[in-house]
Amino acid sequence: MSEEEKKIRGYAGGKVDTVISVDEVQDESEKIRSKISNQELLKLSNQSKYLEIKDLNAGYGKMQILHNFNLTIDRGQSLCLIGPNGAGKSTVLHSIYGFTNIYSGDVLLEDENVTKLSPAEKLKTAGVAYILQDNSVFPDMTVEENLLMGGFIKGKEEESREAANKVLKKYTRLAERRNQKAKVLSGGERRLLEISRALIMNPEVLLVDEPSIGLEPKYIDMVFEILEDLQKNEKKTIILVEQNAKKGLEFADIGYVLVSGETAIVGEGDELLKNEEVGRLFLGG
Amino acid sequence: MTNILEVNNVSKYFGGVKANEDISLNIEQGSIVGLIGPNGSGKTTLFNSIVGTHPIDKGSIKFEGTELSTLLVNEIPPLGLLRTFQQTKIYGQMTCMMNMKISKKTSNNYFSMFEKIPKELDEEAEQILSFVGLYEKRHLRAGELSFGQQKLLELAMALMNEPKMLMLDEPTAGINPTLINGIIDRLIKINDKYKITLFVIEHNMRVVMNLVQHVYCMAHGKLLADGKPEEIKNNKKVIDAYLGAH
Numbered sequence: 001m002s003e004e005e006k007k008i009r010g011y012a013g014g015k016v017d018t019v020i021s022v023d024e025v026q027d028e029s030e031k032i033r034s035k036i037s038n039q040e041l042l043k044l045s046n047q048s049k050y051l052e053i054k055d056l057n058a059g060y061g062k063m064q065i066l067h068n069f070n071l072t073i074d075r076g077q078s079l080c081l082i083g084p085n086g087a088g089k090s091t092v093l094h095s096i097y098g099f100t101n102i103y104s105g106d107v108l109l110e111d112e113n114v115t116k117l118s119p120a121e122k123l124k125t126a127g128v129a130y131i132l133q134d135n136s137v138f139p140d141m142t143v144e145e146n147l148l149m150g151g152f153i154k155g156k157e158e159e160s161r162e163a164a165n166k167v168l169k170k171y172t173r174l175a176e177r178r179n180q181k182a183k184v185l186s187g188g189e190r191r192l193l194e195i196s197r198a199l200i201m202n203p204e205v206l207l208v209d210e211p212s213i214g215l216e217p218k219y220i221d222m223v224f225e226i227l228e229d230l231q232k233n234e235k236k237t238i239i240l241v242e243q244n245a246k247k248g249l250e251f252a253d254i255g256y257v258l259v260s261g262e263t264a265i266v267g268e269g270d271e272l273l274k275n276e277e278v279g280r281l282f283l284g285g
Numbered sequence: 286m287t288n289i290l291e292v293n294n295v296s297k298y299f300g301g302v303k304a305n306e307d308i309s310l311n312i313e314q315g316s317i318v319g320l321i322g323p324n325g326s327g328k329t330t331l332f333n334s335i336v337g338t339h340p341i342d343k344g345s346i347k348f349e350g351t352e353l354s355t356l357l358v359n360e361i362p363p364l365g366l367l368r369t370f371q372q373t374k375i376y377g378q379m380t381c382m383m384n385m386k387i388s389k390k391t392s393n394n395y396f397s398m399f400e401k402i403p404k405e406l407d408e409e410a411e412q413i414l415s416f417v418g419l420y421e422k423r424h425l426r427a428g429e430l431s432f433g434q435q436k437l438l439e440l441a442m443a444l445m446n447e448p449k450m451l452m453l454d455e456p457t458a459g460i461n462p463t464l465i466n467g468i469i470d471r472l473i474k475i476n477d478k479y480k481i482t483l484f485v486i487e488h489n490m491r492v493v494m495n496l497v498q499h500v501y502c503m504a505h506g507k508l509l510a511d512g513k514p515e516e517i518k519n520n521k522k523v524i525d526a527y528l529g530a531h
Contacts, residue, residue, distance in 0.1 A: 010529065011489040016466045016496075021418055022431060025463055084461050086431035187324030214458050216323045216488055218529025243461050284462030284491070 010217030018285030056105035188219030365449030377428025
């Protein structure tokens, strides 16, 4: 089989014979769960702590979701969080960005403690951007206006305009529709606009929540190609959550499997893809 | 075999936008049929037209021989045709059991909402919940279930009304691959055990390939192709418009 054929396309194929309930997944992953040491995490991130989450306990209101969660990633790496619905994957992204209640633990970026920064400060001063899971374009604004909204927080329209032009130069698909309202864009183009809008602030770290949700197959490949370009050519650090776990793990350097708010398994993306237990419990067999 | 649903030359316009143009398709009784196509190609609009959410501009929609396009939206479910939505519609503060019981339509009378819920419904609700694998969670508030479990609850709620045909709008979107298998398994059993015809909108080709017997593909408001899953997967027009290069 050639390299090209082996690549996972769209939602990936495969059988559906492995029928396991959520509770069984939880029980069984309890069994294969190993005590994950910080050394192990550091090995995956090339011994770098460019971004680090330390012993994080976090949730929403009084409901705790994450229990002693740890994560490290090197600059320019990509990391994909997978796991059952309700495992706390999005909560990790929310905690980095500042959407959760953090009871204890820290988020460090280049050794600086950014745990207490608000989402606006994260975006403006820390260089962290968050791309929502839900549809978040402004439908009645044009493509260009949507991009400019990405720089709203700068307060300097000229700079935003410059950044928008740079983005439009790169993504000609959007440039062609520059003056059209965002509501006429296709699903894939909307996702592209959402990612581009996040680039206006020129962030170093991109948090991407389910890039492929609700997308038709051919746009899934497109979105991952865009993420790959941002990582490889612009050296962005990318942390993503993805239910399309095969595609997510194929893309990412590092994979973390979350179960009930704790990390059950870690490894290189490709290594997890080949892991039989991970396949059976989390990838649908 | 007889057709349970016959859609003939249906068009639906929103202002100048042709959301559905001259759509004709048949659903065989007892079958599982898929509907695929790019975002914005008119799949959900077609579902809405069939269940009477909005009037259609042209054409005819017949369910077991009864013309639906002249009926009101609340007159269609009693015929045995139900649908679910992309976003789950459950009552998060109520228990699963309560969600199940209020889903049962006893009569089409506005005062029926003030009636007491009959005791026999408990058993029926428990049976269906255990069928979808939510029996253990029946007394939990529905809002505490994971997203995937809420999708299963929604399916169970639809089953309370013993439909002849169910239309499902992206039943597996946003669900992890393992639970997707569970949902496919239940859908095949629903079709087999309760003899319910299924018509399913789905982007996930793994689901389409393993679940349905026949697929229709839409693009730009029109029907692009139809056939067996294997045929559709290799159809050049479908690959160009939807699946992307293989």
